[in-house]
Amino acid sequence: MRTSQDVINRDLEYIYNKLKEELARLAGKKLLITGGAGFLGYYLVQSILYWNERAEEAQDIRLTVYDNYIRGVPPWLTKLEGNKNLTLIKHDITCPLPQDIEDFQYIIHAASIASPTYYRKHPIETMDANVKGLRFLLGYCRQQKEKNKPIEGFLFFSTSEIYGNSSPENIPTPETYYGYVSCTGPRACYDESKRYGETLCVNFARQYDLPIKIVRPFNNYGPGLKITDRRALPDFARDVLAERDIVMLSDGSPTRTFCYVADAIVGYYKILVRGQKGEAYNIGVEKPEISIADLAARVVDLARNLFGHKGKVVRQLSADTDYLADNPSRRCPSIAKARNDLDYDPSIPLEEGLRRSLIWYYDNRDAEDA
Numbered sequence: 001m002r003t004s005q006d007v008i009n010r011d012l013e014y015i016y017n018k019l020k021e022e023l024a025r026l027a028g029k030k031l032l033i034t035g036g037a038g039f040l041g042y043y044l045v046q047s048i049l050y051w052n053e054r055a056e057e058a059q060d061i062r063l064t065v066y067d068n069y070i071r072g073v074p075p076w077l078t079k080l081e082g083n084k085n086l087t088l089i090k091h092d093i094t095c096p097l098p099q100d101i102e103d104f105q106y107i108i109h110a111a112s113i114a115s116p117t118y119y120r121k122h123p124i125e126t127m128d129a130n131v132k133g134l135r136f137l138l139g140y141c142r143q144q145k146e147k148n149k150p151i152e153g154f155l156f157f158s159t160s161e162i163y164g165n166s167s168p169e170n171i172p173t174p175e176t177y178y179g180y181v182s183c184t185g186p187r188a189c190y191d192e193s194k195r196y197g198e199t200l201c202v203n204f205a206r207q208y209d210l211p212i213k214i215v216r217p218f219n220n221y222g223p224g225l226k227i228t229d230r231r232a233l234p235d236f237a238r239d240v241l242a243e244r245d246i247v248m249l250s251d252g253s254p255t256r257t258f259c260y261v262a263d264a265i266v267g268y269y270k271i272l273v274r275g276q277k278g279e280a281y282n283i284g285v286e287k288p289e290i291s292i293a294d295l296a297a298r299v300v301d302l303a304r305n306l307f308g309h310k311g312k313v314v315r316q317l318s319a320d321t322d323y324l325a326d327n328p329s330r331r332c333p334s335i336a337k338a339r340n341d342l343d344y345d346p347s348i349p350l351e352e353g354l355r356r357s358l359i360w361y362y363d364n365r366d367a368e369d370a
């Protein structure tokens, strides 16, 4: 695997093999993904088109993406324009749904800014996407049922941040942990709107008996996460590819488990298809739980091997005074529920995921700063 295209092909094949049964359930159906132009959209969208390439024509999954492109229009999506099974619609999910909306059987609501730097820049837009946008979609699900065209699966993207700063006895964090979250801090626009979004989902599921499921992703990384995103790994990749020292904007002590995006995508489609209505599932990996300083050191080592990078890790205070406010000190999921109920079994090791990511960044070092 030497080019980003090799990485993508291998990841799409991996996702395809792990999801044969689940994606077959979507065959011949219509799927809507909101926020499909973002990081997770990169493989959420491409894995469906990859599946279509291998299916009989009648089995094609017809995919529509709604995105308002608040984070820019990614070139990879523009390149997919013209695919007969893909419809791209510029739509802000906080506005009423288009009048001519189709009858979708499956919906994934991923529209919401996920990068802390950007959601703090757009807090109202972030809250609206997770509450108002979600509310429009849930209303649509209810109407479809009344019209006798019921949806078969709905997935709301929540976040591990709903747990806030988990107490030590709640790490690894199970879905049953209630969380410890500020409702007024700089991250609250994201955390609290996701929490309320979850409340909307479980109540629509219960009151109207709708197949609505929730995922709480834990720190995904990999291809599609653009280099200008301001999350830790793309920042480190940007430093490496500019042939300078890696700058760490914290003391490096917070710990995380990092889940390679191909494994995460498998988990998301499994929940959409097989998850129980009104249930939330953690998706991530349980180990290794490493510090940001350790992550930076691993990136330096890998970059030395891959590109002959000569830099080291240095520390610097962020110009953004809220950069570290309410930043959880540890984040590590229990994924027992997804393992047991959905056969979710992430298997791409961190070193390999980081290697694939750096290869991908090498070919994707230019991105819109949005």
Ligand SMILES: NC(=O)c1ccc[n+]([C@@H]2O[C@H](COP(=O)([O-])OP(=O)(O)OC[C@H]3O[C@@H](n4cnc5c(N)ncnc54)[C@H](O)[C@@H]3O)[C@@H](O)[C@H]2O)c1
Pocket (backbone or CB within 6 Å): 034, 035, 036, 037, 038, 039, 040, 041, 066, 067, 068, 069, 070, 071, 072, 091, 092, 093, 094, 109, 110, 111, 112, 113, 114, 115, 125, 128, 129, 133, 157, 158, 159, 160, 216, 217, 218, 219, 220, 221
């Ligand atoms: N990536 C992760 O590790 C992670 C972790 C936890 C939760 N999530 C959640 O997963 C989802 C996708 O995350 P991501 O990393 O791809 O985010 P991202 O910021 O890369 O992409 C989000 C996409 O949503 C679009 N969007 C935002 N507001 C919109 C609106 N009002 N109408 C239509 N489109 C809108 C943006 O233009 C962008 O294309 C988000 O809901 C996020 O909160 C992601």
